[in-house]
Amino acid sequence: MTDRHETGIVWFRRDLRLTDQPALRGALEHCDQLVLLYVDDSETETTWAAGAASRWWLHQSLEALGSDIASRGATLTLRRGPALDTLRAVIAETGASAVFWNRLYEPAAIDRDKAIKSALKDDDIAVYSHNGALLQEPWAVMTKTDTPYRVFTPYWRTARAKLHRQDPLAAPATIAGVEMDSLALAALGLEPTIDWDDGLEAAWTPGEAGAMSRARAFVADPVRDYDTTRDLPGTAGTSRLSPHLHFGEISPRQVWRLVEEAQDPESDGCRVFLTEIGWREFSHYVMFHFPHTTDAPMNERFAAFPWRDDDEAARDIRAWERGRTGIPIVDAGMRELWRTGWMHNRVRMIVASLLVKNIRAHWLHGARWFWDTLVDADLPANTMGWQWSAGTGADAAPYFRIFNSVTQGEKFDGDGAYVRHWVPELAALPKKYLHKPWEAPETVLREAGVTLGRDYPRPVVDLKTSRKSALDAFQTLKEAS
Ligand code: FAD
Numbered sequence: 001m002t003d004r005h006e007t008g009i010v011w012f013r014r015d016l017r018l019t020d021q022p023a024l025r026g027a028l029e030h031c032d033q034l035v036l037l038y039v040d041d042s043e044t045e046t047t048w049a050a051g052a053a054s055r056w057w058l059h060q061s062l063e064a065l066g067s068d069i070a071s072r073g074a075t076l077t078l079r080r081g082p083a084l085d086t087l088r089a090v091i092a093e094t095g096a097s098a099v100f101w102n103r104l105y106e107p108a109a110i111d112r113d114k115a116i117k118s119a120l121k122d123d124d125i126a127v128y129s130h131n132g133a134l135l136q137e138p139w140a141v142m143t144k145t146d147t148p149y150r151v152f153t154p155y156w157r158t159a160r161a162k163l164h165r166q167d168p169l170a171a172p173a174t175i176a177g178v179e180m181d182s183l184a185l186a187a188l189g190l191e192p193t194i195d196w197d198d199g200l201e202a203a204w205t206p207g208e209a210g211a212m213s214r215a216r217a218f219v220a221d222p223v224r225d226y227d228t229t230r231d232l233p234g235t236a237g238t239s240r241l242s243p244h245l246h247f248g249e250i251s252p253r254q255v256w257r258l259v260e261e262a263q264d265p266e267s268d269g270c271r272v273f274l275t276e277i278g279w280r281e282f283s284h285y286v287m288f289h290f291p292h293t294t295d296a297p298m299n300e301r302f303a304a305f306p307w308r309d310d311d312e313a314a315r316d317i318r319a320w321e322r323g324r325t326g327i328p329i330v331d332a333g334m335r336e337l338w339r340t341g342w343m344h345n346r347v348r349m350i351v352a353s354l355l356v357k358n359i360r361a362h363w364l365h366g367a368r369w370f371w372d373t374l375v376d377a378d379l380p381a382n383t384m385g386w387q388w389s390a391g392t393g394a395d396a397a398p399y400f401r402i403f404n405s406v407t408q409g410e411k412f413d414g415d416g417a418y419v420r421h422w423v424p425e426l427a428a429l430p431k432k433y434l435h436k437p438w439e440a441p442e443t444v445l446r447e448a449g450v451t452l453g454r455d456y457p458r459p460v461v462d463l464k465t466s467r468k469s470a471l472d473a474f475q476t477l478k479e480a481s
């Protein structure tokens with residue numbers, strides 16, 4: 001097999017950018033002309049096919065990528081169907097002899113890509129896979145006994161020590177592309193058929209340029225206070241880069257470099273922010289080494305946990321999804337999610353704790369709702385977030401540590417700006433009762449124009465008794481094991 005190819009295919013997946021794009025760079029180095037291909041093979045996906053918010057984002061991101069490619073003199077070709085069949089069809093149409101892609105780390109993608117690699121090699125097609133998504137490959141960071149880490153802090157210590165400075169790859173000025181029949185973007189049917197995406201449109205600019213401008217704005221200043229503002233949902237203290245990173249519109253290497261160029265990377269704000277990029281790495285790492293965790297608890301003892309699973313639980317889960325639990329900080333978060341496709345990390349932890357501990361619903365209920373509604377829905381990060389919250393995962397909060405939504409709300413949304421914004425029916429309540437309206441005297445409620453059970457729900461669970469039930473359930477598990 002030769003290293004030089006007349007025609008090569010760059011198979012875009014979740015690397016929808018032209019800068020720091022190793023597969024594209026590899027293809028440009030090895031080939032005279034390129035097919036730039038996106039394949040919608042979602043019909044072959046089973047349990048974790050992209051949800052509605054992700055599909056909305058993907059539509060916008062492909063549109064942006066298509067126009068970035070067009071400005072380099074080439075065309076993005078869109079096809080639909082099983083990935084191997086589609087690649088083979090494109091190879092037959094163009095005579096391409098090589099395929100380039102950036103690796104993914106979810107178990108289903110790994111299985112698919114392995115099968116494709118081996119089938120294409122049998123067809124005498126060269127396959128080049130690259131790392132375009134992570135700072136380090138998951139197999140490059142292991143304990144002294146060559147086992148994978150399960151705890152973040154020692155993982156990150158080792159991973160950080162191994163990081164060396166790598167310059168992000170420049171985007172090509174021009175691309176010699178092959179013109180092919182392509183589906184129209186609309187034919188992929190990614191956009192919602194009902195009109196619910198106004199909030200997404202107002203909140204985000206998907207695509208490489210949107211990602212870069214968000215990253216630049218964040219490193220210019222907010223990152224300096226990240227260590228103190230990152231936990232305050234009422235403040236724009238975090239980067240909101242998660243969907244851009246998920247779709248590969250910007251690479252973690254670019255983000256790292258932007259921080260280094262703009263600020264002192266050892267300052268508190270930057271160090272804490274870069275550690276969050278480390279958490280992203282760790283979530284991919286855990287999924288790579290423990291692939292069963294997408295659907296099963298990492299801590300196997302929780303397989304027998306008595307989650308609530310009856311009509312009443314279903315009603316509580318529905319109230320949670322709709323932001324109608326009667327617990328203001330939780331409802332604020334769930335409404336932010338529904339409206340913008342994103343939720344602040346602190347609030348993700350609070351709403352998850354209420355669902356898995358106070359409501360005692362299986363964490364997969366929450367993971368699936370997030371999967372459908374988050375624009376940054378990411379199997380490694382979402383699985384880790386839910387397993388962490390449920391106490392079932394790697395480096396998890398112990399099950400018996402149960403967040404109190406009221407205390408969390410008072411601590412992290414002290415002035416109530418976040419709740420007042422997302423739960424406007426409570427906006428006139430004084431601070432003292434904003435996070436626990438059920439404790440407000442009738443006169444206070446009346447003055448604020450709130451009748452509980454009419455304008456705003458009473459809480460679906462009592463925080464104290466549900467906490468006790470959760471601890472009892474945990475105790476039965478402990479006794480059984
Ligand atoms: P910043 O605070 O600016 O952090 C920078 C980047 O670091 C993020 O964009 C993200 O890529 C990464 N990051 C930060 N925290 C984490 C973390 N705990 N785990 C993994 N990566 C992290 N994140 C997702 O990207 N997709 C998900 O589907 C997802 N689901 C979650 C579910 C639950 C229950 C919880 C508790 C957390 C989840 N997270 C998820 C992690 C985190 O909440 C988001 O990454 C973060 O809120 C994104 O906002 P940001 O870009 O402003 O983050």
